[in-house]
Structures are given as structure tokens and as C-alpha cells.
Amino acid sequence: xxxxGLTGESNQIKLKELDPRFRxxxxxxxxxxxxxxxxLNPILHPENVAVSDYSKTGFHIEATVSxxxxxxxxxxxxxxxxxxxxxxxxxxxxxxxxxxxxxRFDQTLRVILRxxxxxxxxxxxxxxxxxxxxxxxxxxxxxxxxxxIKNHPHLKRLLLPEFCNFHPLRKGFKFEGxxxxxxxxxxxxxxxxxxxxxxxxxxxxxxxxxxxxGPQHPSTHGVLRLLLHMDGEIILEVDPxxxxxxxxxxxxxxxxxxxxxxxxxxxxxxLAGMIYNxxxxxxxxxxLGIELTERCKYIRVIVSELQRLASHLLWYGAFLMDLxxxxxxxxxxxxxxxxxxxxxxCDGSRLTYNYxxxxxxxxxxxxxxxxxxxxxxxxxxxxxKDYEQLVAKNIIFRKRTEGVGVxxxxxxxxxxxxxxxxxxxxxxxxxxxxxxxxxxxQFQWDVPTKTGGDAYSRFQVRVQEMWQSLRILEQALPKIPxxxxxxxxxxxxxKPNAGEYYFCVExxxxxxxxxxxxxxxxxxxxxxxxxxxxxxxxxxSPIGKGHLLADVVCILGSLDIVVPDVDR
Amino acid sequence: xxFNEMIHEAIQILIWAVGVIAFVTVNAxxxxxxxxxxxAHIQRRLGPxxxxxxxxxxxxxxxxxxxxxxxxxxxxxxxxxxxxxxxLAFFPVLVLFVVMPFAPNLIVRDLNIGVLYVFSFASMExxxxxxxxxxxxxxYSLLGAxxxxxxxxxxxxxxxxxxxxxxxxxxxLKMSEVVQYQDKIxxxxxxxIAFIIFMLGxxxxxxxxxxxxxxxxxxxxxxxxxEYSGMRFALFFLAEYSNVFLVSCAATALFxxxxxxxxxxxxxxxxxxxxxxxxxxxxxxWTFPRLRPDQLMNFCWKILTPIAIINLLITGLVLxxx
Numbered sequence: 001x002x003x004x005g006l007t008g009e010s011n012q013i014k015l016k017e018l019d020p021r022f023r024x025x026x027x028x029x030x031x032x033x034x035x036x037x038x039x040l041n042p043i044l045h046p047e048n049v050a051v052s053d054y055s056k057t058g059f060h061i062e063a064t065v066s067x068x069x070x071x072x073x074x075x076x077x078x079x080x081x082x083x084x085x086x087x088x089x090x091x092x093x094x095x096x097x098x099x100x101x102x103x104r105f106d107q108t109l110r111v112i113l114r115x116x117x118x119x120x121x122x123x124x125x126x127x128x129x130x131x132x133x134x135x136x137x138x139x140x141x142x143x144x145x146x147x148x149i150k151n152h153p154h155l156k157r158l159l160l161p162e163f164c165n166f167h168p169l170r171k172g173f174k175f176e177g178x179x180x181x182x183x184x185x186x187x188x189x190x191x192x193x194x195x196x197x198x199x200x201x202x203x204x205x206x207x208x209x210x211x212x213x214g215p216q217h218p219s220t221h222g223v224l225r226l227l228l229h230m231d232g233e234i235i236l237e238v239d240p241x242x243x244x245x246x247x248x249x250x251x252x253x254x255x256x257x258x259x260x261x262x263x264x265x266x267x268x269x270x271l272a273g274m275i276y277n278x279x280x281x282x283x284x285x286x287x288l289g290i291e292l293t294e295r296c297k298y299i300r301v302i303v304s305e306l307q308r309l310a311s312h313l314l315w316y317g318a319f320l321m322d323l324x325x326x327x328x329x330x331x332x333x334x335x336x337x338x339x340x341x342x343x344x345x346c347d348g349s350r351l352t353y354n355y356x357x358x359x360x361x362x363x364x365x366x367x368x369x370x371x372x373x374x375x376x377x378x379x380x381x382x383x384x385k386d387y388e389q390l391v392a393k394n395i396i397f398r399k400r401t402e403g404v405g406v407x408x409x410x411x412x413x414x415x416x417x418x419x420x421x422x423x424x425x426x427x428x429x430x431x432x433x434x435x436x437x438x439x440x441x442q443f444q445w446d447v448p449t450k451t452g453g454d455a456y457s458r459f460q461v462r463v464q465e466m467w468q469s470l471r472i473l474e475q476a477l478p479k480i481p482x483x484x485x486x487x488x489x490x491x492x493x494x495k496p497n498a499g500e501y502y503f504c505v506e507x508x509x510x511x512x513x514x515x516x517x518x519x520x521x522x523x524x525x526x527x528x529x530x531x532x533x534x535x536x537x538x539x540x541s542p543i544g545k546g547h548l549l550a551d552v553v554c555i556l557g558s559l560d561i562v563v564p565d566v567d568r
Numbered sequence: 569x570x571f572n573e574m575i576h577e578a579i580q581i582l583i584w585a586v587g588v589i590a591f592v593t594v595n596a597x598x599x600x601x602x603x604x605x606x607x608a609h610i611q612r613r614l615g616p617x618x619x620x621x622x623x624x625x626x627x628x629x630x631x632x633x634x635x636x637x638x639x640x641x642x643x644x645x646x647x648x649x650x651x652x653x654x655x656l657a658f659f660p661v662l663v664l665f666v667v668m669p670f671a672p673n674l675i676v677r678d679l680n681i682g683v684l685y686v687f688s689f690a691s692m693e694x695x696x697x698x699x700x701x702x703x704x705x706x707x708y709s710l711l712g713a714x715x716x717x718x719x720x721x722x723x724x725x726x727x728x729x730x731x732x733x734x735x736x737x738x739x740x741l742k743m744s745e746v747v748q749y750q751d752k753i754x755x756x757x758x759x760x761i762a763f764i765i766f767m768l769g770x771x772x773x774x775x776x777x778x779x780x781x782x783x784x785x786x787x788x789x790x791x792x793x794x795e796y797s798g799m800r801f802a803l804f805f806l807a808e809y810s811n812v813f814l815v816s817c818a819a820t821a822l823f824x825x826x827x828x829x830x831x832x833x834x835x836x837x838x839x840x841x842x843x844x845x846x847x848x849x850x851x852x853x854w855t856f857p858r859l860r861p862d863q864l865m866n867f868c869w870k871i872l873t874p875i876a877i878i879n880l881l882i883t884g885l886v887l888x889x890x
């Protein structure tokens with residue numbers, strides 16, 4: 001086995017030289033929905049494939065598949081370099097539906113495959129052999145619905161504890177105190193597992209051992225557990241164990257009406273609350289077809305970009321702290337503090353905002369807010385230059401990050417990696433550019449990319465993103481028009497048409513989307529959140545192999561994980 | 569020896585012992601305060617401000633808290649080693665102050681093998697760290713201890729080679745003579761490379777950032793002292809700070825002319841230089857990220873050691889020719 005951690009620099013150069021994908025000279029073949037539809041014809045019956053109205057549903061192609069068609073179709077999509085966005089289960093009382101969602105990095109072409117069958121005869125093969133990133137999604141479906149997935153390599157519960165005997169997202173599920181077994185049982189199970197491991201180790205006198213990094217550990221950024229299989233300091237395998245911060249956000253969404261769910265998304269990723277607000281509100285607006293006022297559009301861009309800056313600043317400090325450099329953390333915190341103060345002015349809350357409403361905002365941006373924002377931009381610019389001098393050119397920092405945790409394009413496609421982690425491997429995919437929401441297409445800005453795919457490239461990309469956010473803010477702040485911040489025609493009570501809707505935004509960590517199934521009532525029927533950290537964390541298993549323990553911390557920091565965002 | 573002289577000698581030893589222990593403790597508290605204040609100002613904040621004027625009594629309050637805390641001994645530890653390790657970590661610190669030449673008349677014992685004595689006792693620290701890591705029965709502790717052993721043993725090579733080139737020039741291992749040699753010109757002027765190697769090796773030997781891989785809180789939680797709490801933790805803590813002080817003391821005596829300075833020579837010059845070095849070490853800690861273990865080893869064996877050897881050869885050659 002090779003140890004990329006020990007031969008750091010050469011790795012990066014090799015990637016660039018040998019892999020034609022990184023040269024950036026291959027021709028991009030633009031495909032349209034009709035072409036894909038016709039190419040799918042040999043596999044699927046034409047009646048089952050439909051070209052959808054993107055502006056209404058968020059999908060380009062909707063297809064119904066049967067269990068024996070799923071593997072050929074997915075294989076076809078993999079060959080066409082579609083990446084896996086998400087797999088969602090939904091309980092329709094008598095029937096159960098799995099939807100597989102794919103998209104492309106170079107152009108937006110969202111394909112959704114639906115597999116609907118009666119509950120009692122549900123049969124579905126695993127697609128992990130084609131898309132390795134489907135592993136967690138399929139486990140989650142098994143966890144939440146109890147659907148057995150054939151040929152899955154490791155089908156066990158993902159978010160809930162293993163001793164649970166219920167499947168909470170089934171419509172018939174009623175929570176009863178008795179259905180949760182004693183916590184002691186969990187403890188016993190852990191003990192048994194541990195004894196099993198330790199006895200095998202003792203028997204065979206093996207050199208390797210296991211370390212549970214987390215759920216309480218200074219640099220797992222919350223309650224994340226990494227099960228490390230190690231030989232000395234070298235990592236043989238990384239297995240993230242998630243679910244410690246699972247708060248059943250999706251179930252809560254089904255239990256209330258549309259407005260009642262608005263506060264929850266900002267709790268999912270507490271570092272990007274404003275953007276998650278937009279993600280949810282935007283989905284409902286797409287379902288209802290609500291138009292926004294001009295001022296509202298500007299407000300949304302301004303708060304989102306400030307939020308992105310705040311999130312990236314926190315990441316900047318936390319990443320450096322993972323590498324043992326404590327000081328930048330406090331510098332970045334001071335800048336972030338200024339943004340939080342501004343948000344307090346506009347929303348009253350400092351971390352978990354509830355600022356967006358269907359068709360507008362909760363209240364207007366005050367002149368004081370705009371004033372402070374205008375003063376903030378030049379201040380942050382000068383600070384960013386200082387940080388660049390202090391950190392990015394530091395030799396220790398570069399040695400620690402260069403060539404560490406390289407994500408290739410193939411991995412990104414299989415795992416659905418998005419955000420800065422994806423742009424660091426040379427793919428300029430940004431939801432704000434590829435499917436512009438709001439008024440992002442009216443501003444001049446670039447999508448920064450780097451070609452290394454390693455932790456250092458991810459660092460550079462995020463720093464560049466901060467500069468681009470500042471650029472957008474500089475254009476948006478002077479131009480913000482007067483007028484109403486709310487669309488007065490937006491309905492207070494509403495029932496969206498029955499159907500499926502998808503809307504996504506670019507969170508600081510990647511593509512955050514909400515997949516909404518409406519049954520035409522006042523309550524959402526199913527809400528699935530496509531959170532970027534879920535996919536971005538799963539990729540640590542392949543890229544962490546062969547590195548040192550110290551590098552795992554670096555990789556985790558560079559991927560910018562927010563644990564509740566993974567667990568939801 | 570007359571009986572009176574023996575009594576005289578015994579009282580003298582007692583006074584010195586009490587003096588050394590009092591100095592070590594008070595000094596360590598002062599160092600903690602310095603670290604907290606310096607780091608705070610590096611990070612654009614104030615640091616401790618509430619206990620006493622400008623937080624001067626904060627470290628004393630912390631020490632009282634640590635002393636009064638419950639002594640937790642986890643299950644399945646090797647109890648004997650677990651209990652003895654912090655004491656063993658603090659012991660060399662006390663012993664090392666015996667030969668430190670603060671001023672012409674302020675040396676507890678001016679041994680004629682002073683320099684050798686300093687470095688042989690200083691390397692005992694690693695045994696205590698390994699005992700702590702091994703006995704804790706914790707994987708992070710053991711990893712930290714393993715890293716520590718590898719690091720300290722490696723960095724002692726360039727450290728001692730750089731000291732050797734100084735000793736070669738001076739021709740004595742006696743601390744007072746080492747300082748007296750620098751009456752006219754400080755050794756740092758003659759041996760700048762040796763000084764840099766000495767400081768780097770010293771920082772690595774005391775497990776300070778950026779060489780703090782045995783503790784590496786973002787990787788190993790707290791490294792070898794993960795399982796320690798209360799006063800036992802405090803002993804490791806005080807030992808670390810005292811070691812920083814001792815490395816600075818040794819550097820001052822060997823390279824920076826000890827008690828010599830403009831105007832009046834004396835202990836104030838010695839302490840001033842020592843605290844200046846401590847400040848630099850603190851400054852480095854709060855500025856740089858941590859190295860990775862393999863990079864640390866590469867740096868030692870591939871860069872520092874060859875330079876130290878070449879420096880020693882050149883020193884010998886020049887001394888032979890001149």
C-alpha cells in the first residue's frame with residue numbers, strides 16, 4: 001500500500017501530469033435533456049421518461065424505473081459523468097418510493113429516477129458498486145424505513161443507535177416511550193463489540209489497533225466519531241460514525257405546516273443559517289410560484305454573502321487551530337463578530353436565524369445595517385491581506401497541507417462532493433453560477449478553482465471565495481433599491497400543488513438542497529435535506545487511507561464539516 | 569571536618585534547598601502569567617484581568633484550584649507508575665537549578681562538570697513522560713509518549729553537538745567559567761549557528777510548539793497527560809514551564825554572556841536575558857502551526873544534525889589552526 005501522507009509533494013505533481021482531467025483541455029460536451037432522454041430509450045420505455053419544467057420543479061428529467069432497470073440506468077449516468085446528489089425514500093402509505101437524484105458538474109441537468117413499489121414486495125439493488133457514495137444514503141433509507149437493500153456491503157443503521165427497533169420516517173410511526181430500549185443495552189452492546197475486537201487483537205498479536213477519535217475530541221468539530229484502524233501512526237482505514245447529533249429535522253418538517261419548519265434549517269448548519277433559510281424558503285416559493293420584490297432580492301444576496309464570509313472566517317480559524325496554530329482563530333473570530341452584530345440588527349438573533357419568509361423577509365434591512373456593512377468591507381479586505389501574509393506563506397502550514405487528502409474528480413462524482421472541496425480539484429461547480437437563484441447572475445464574480453485537490457488547494461479556494469463574496473457585496477450594497485421588502489401578494493395560508501420540488505443554494509460547504517414532496521395539504525408530506533457535509537464527510541474514508549493521524553485532523557478541518565449538518 | 573562546620577554546611581544546604589524550591593514554584597507561576605499575558609496580547613485580547621491588579625493573582629488562584637481538586641485515578645492504570653510519573657517529571661527541574669549561574673556568588677554548587685550535569689538530568693524528563701503515557705492505559709497517552717521519546721532522543725543529538733562546539737572553545741564544563749569566558753565577547757557572536765540549533769533543540773526538548781507533538785491537543789486530546797488531573801496535572805504543567813525557563817537559562821549562560829552586561833554586572837542581566845528568551849519561545853508558540861511527526865524527524869536528522877556536525881568540525885578546525 002502506498003502512503004500519500006509520507007510522499008506529500010510528489011503526489012500533487014503526479015496528479016497534474018498524469019491525469020488528463022486535470023489539464024482542463026478536454027472538450028466539454030454540452031448535453032440537453034432531450035438528448036439524455038433519447039439515449040435512455042434503449043434502457044427505459046419512452047413513456048417512463050419525461051422532460052420536466054425546470055423552473056417549476058427543479059428537475060430536468062424525471063424517470064420511473066423498475067428494480068431491474070435501476071442498475072443499467074445508473075451505470076449509464078455514471079458513464080456520462082453525472083454525480084450522485086442524493087437518494088431519498090418516501091412512504092406513500094401503500095407504496096414506497098426511492099428517488100435517485102443525479103446532476104452534472106459542468107452544466108445543470110438534474111435527473112431524478114423514481115422507483116415506486118408496494119411496501120410488501122419492495123425490491124431494490126444497491127448501487128454502491130457504481131457510486132460508492134450511495135453507501136450512506138442506502139443505509140439511511142434502511143435506518144429510517146426498514147427497506148432491505150440487496151447486495152449492500154454493510155447494511156446497518158446509520159443515524160439511529162443499532163439497538164433501535166423502529167423506523168421513524170414511516171408514516172405509521174408513533175413514538176412510544178417503550179420502543180426505546182434501555183440505554184444500558186447500548187452500553188452492553190458497545191462492551192461486547194469492544195471485547196470482540198480486543199480478544200482478536202490479543203489472539204493474533206496484531207500490530208494494528210483501533211482508536212475511537214470522538215465523539216468527544218477537540219478537533220472533530222462536534223459530536224462526530226471517526227473509527228480509526230491504525231498501524232502505529234499510519235491510518236489503515238477511516239470509518240466515520242455519525243448520528244450523535246441527529247435531531248430528526250426531516251420528521252419535524254412533516255409534523256408541522258410549512259411556516260412552522262422555517263426555523264429548523266438554520267439549526268441544521270448553524271454556521272450558514274441565512275443561506276439555509278433561503279434554501280427552504282426558496283423551495284416553497286418555487287412550489288407556489290411566488291415572485292419577489294427587487295429590494296428583497298438584494299437583501300437576500302447581501303445577507304447570504306455576509307453569512308458566507310462569517311462561515312469561512314470561522315472555518316479559517318478552526319482549520320488553523322486543527323493544525324496547532326491557535327492565534328488566527330481569535331483574529332478571525334473578531335471579524336466574524338462584526339458580521340454577527342450586523343445580523344443581530346437585522347434579525348435579532350446571532351446564530352440561528354429565522355429571517356426569511358415566503359415571498360420576502362421578516363423585516364427590512366435598517367440603514368444602520370447597510371452603513372456597517374459598507375464600513376466592514378474595506379476592514380475585512382485589509383485583514384484578509386494580513387492573514388494571507390501570516391498563514392498562507394508559512395512553510396510549516398504548506399508542508400502540513402500540500403498533498404494531503406487528495407480528492408480526484410472520480411471520487412467527487414461518486415461521492416457527490418460539492419463546495420470548496422470540489423472546486424479545489426479543478427471543477428468550477430457553484431450553484432450560484434450553474435443554476436443561478438436570486439440575482440447572482442446580475443453581478444460580476446468568478447468561481448475560484450485550484451487543481452491540486454488537496455487540503456492546501458481547499459484552503460486557497462475558500463480564501464478566494466471570501467474575496468469573491470466581498471466583490472459581490474461591493475456591487476450589491478450601493479445598488480440596493482428602495483421599496484417594499486415583502487411581496488404583499490404572497491399568501492399567508494397556502495396549499496402547494498401536489499408534486500415534487502427541488503431547490504438548491506450554495507452553502508459555504510457546498511450544494512444544499514431541499515427536496516419537497518407535497519400532497520396538496522397545508523403540511524409538507526416529506527422534506528429531505530440534501531446537506532453538503534453528508535457527502536463531503538463520507539469521502540474521508542477513501543482519501544484518509546495511508547495518511548498519518550495528524551493528517552486526518554488536517555483533512556477533516558479542510559473539508560469544513562459541521563456535524564449537525566451531517567446528522568440533521 | 570569539625571562539627572560546627574558540618575552544622576554550618578547542613579544549614580546552608582537547607583537554606584539553598586528551600587530557596588530553590590520557593591524560586592522554582594514562584595517562577596513557574598510567573599511564567600504561566602507571562603505566557604497568558606503575552607499570548608493574549610498576540611491574539612488581540614487582554615488575558616486575565618480580574619483576580620488582582622491586571623490579573624496578577626490569577627495563576628495563584630489557579631494553583632489553589634488545582635491543589636484542591638479531586639485526584640482522579642482511572643481504572644486499569646498502572647498505579648505505581650501513574651503516581652510516580654509527575655513527581656519524576658518535576659524532580660529534574662529542582663535538581664537543575666543547583667548549577668545555574670545566576671550571578672558570580674549566586675550558584676548553589678559550581679560543579680566542575682556543570683554543563684554535563686545539566687544535560688544529563690534534563691534528559692530524564694522523557695522517562696517520566698513515557699511512564700505517564702504507558703501507565704495511563706490510554707491510546708492517546710501512549711501515542712503521545714511514543715512521539716515524545718522519539719522526539720526528545722532525536723533532538724538531543726543536535727542540541728548536544730551545538731553545546732559541544734561551545735565547550736570546545738571554552739575548554740571547561742564549569743558553569744561559572746563558561747560565563748567568565750564571555751567577559752569580553754559573547755559566545756553567540758562566535759557561534760551564531762550553534763545558538764540557533766541550541767534554541768531549536770531546546771524548544772523541541774521541552775515539547776513546546778511548534779514541536780509540541782507529544783501533547784498536540786488537536787490530535788491527541790492532551791497527549792501523555794490526558795488522564796491526569798488536579799495537582800498531578802499541575803506538576804507536569806509546572807515542569808513544562810520550568811523547563812522552558814531552564815533552557816533559556818542554559819542558553820543565557822552558554823551563549824549570551826550570563827550575568828555580564830553594560831553598567832553593573834549581576835543577576836538582573838541574567839534574568840533579563842532569560843526572560844527575553846522565554847518571551848521569544850512564547851512568541852513562537854503562538855505564531856506557528858504544529859509540525860507533523862515525520863516532518864519533525866526529517867527536520868532533525870536531515871537538517872539540524874548535519875549542520876551541527878559541520879559546525880563542530882569547523883570549530884575544531886579553526887581552534888586547531890588559530
